[in-house]
Amino acid sequence: MLLSNSRRVPKTPGKCSESIFENTKAVGNELSLKTIAALRANAEADLSHLQALVGAKLPSAVIALQSNLLRKGLEMCVEQTKEFQALSTKGVANVTKPIKDALEKALTDAKAA
Structure with missing residues (x-):
């Protein structure tokens, strides 16, 4: 029983690791874009503040x-x-979803066998 399930195991980790890599890359890209947007917003706020300071009379x-x-x-x-x-939080959920799905499938297959 266990040997028949173990033959399917090598296929699952490859798909799982591919999915994890893709999700991690996507989350990293989103975080990078969000960081750049935050830095840009902070820089614009600082520049407008400096302009206002130059114009201050009192x-x-x-x-x-x-x-x-x-x-x-x-x-x-x-x-x-x-x-x-x-x-x-969304990124962690996306990255761990393939692992969760693989474990649930393995448990379902194990119960069915």
């Missing part, structure tokens, strides 16, 4: 701009963290 305006930058920076950080967390 020290109170500078303080207001600085406090506004900190608030917006924290909001952006929280939002970007949530996006990365969601993407990472």
